[in-house]
Amino acid sequence: xxxxxxxxxxxxxxxxxxxxxxGELGMTKDELARRMGLPATELSLIFKGTKALIPDTATQLExxxxxxxxxxxxxxxxxxxxxDRELEEALLxxxx
Numbered sequence: 001x002x003x004x005x006x007x008x009x010x011x012x013x014x015x016x017x018x019x020x021x022x023g024e025l026g027m028t029k030d031e032l033a034r035r036m037g038l039p040a041t042e043l044s045l046i047f048k049g050t051k052a053l054i055p056d057t058a059t060q061l062e063x064x065x066x067x068x069x070x071x072x073x074x075x076x077x078x079x080x081x082x083x084d085r086e087l088e089e090a091l092l093x094x095x096x
Contacts, residue, residue, distance in 0.1 A: 001038045011082035013049025014075035021065050052076060 022032050031046065033040040037046075037060075045051035059070035 010079060011048070011049075011079055011086060012075075013079050014053050014072055015047035015049055017075060018061070018065075018072075019047060021067060025065060027065075033066065035064045052080065 016033075019029075022029065025078035029043060030040055033043040036043070036057075036072075038057075042051065044056065046053055053072055053076040054074060057068065058076075061067060061072050062069040
C-alpha cells in the first residue's frame with residue numbers, strides 16, 4: 001500500500017461542507033457572518049479555502065451551526081495536507 005492509497009488527493013475546503021450545513025439550516029452566508037460577528041468578506045475567504053479556518057472560528061461555527069469545532073479543524077487540516085501534497089507532486093513533475 002502506498003501513501004496515495006491512504007490519503008485523499010482531492011483538496012476540498014471546509015467551506016464546501018459549511019455551505020451544505022448552512023443550506024440545510026436555511027441560513028444565508030450573510031446571516032452566518034452576522035451571527036458569527038465576522039465581516040462577510042472574511043467568511044467568503046473561508047468558503048473559498050483561501051483563508052485557513054482557525055480554532056476561534058471553528059468554535060464560533062460550533063456555536064452557530066452545531067457542528068463540533070474538532071470536525072471543522074479536522075476538515076481544515078485534511079484540506080491543507082491535500083494542498084501540500086498537490087504542490088509537492090507538481091514540484092516533482094517539474095523536476096522530471
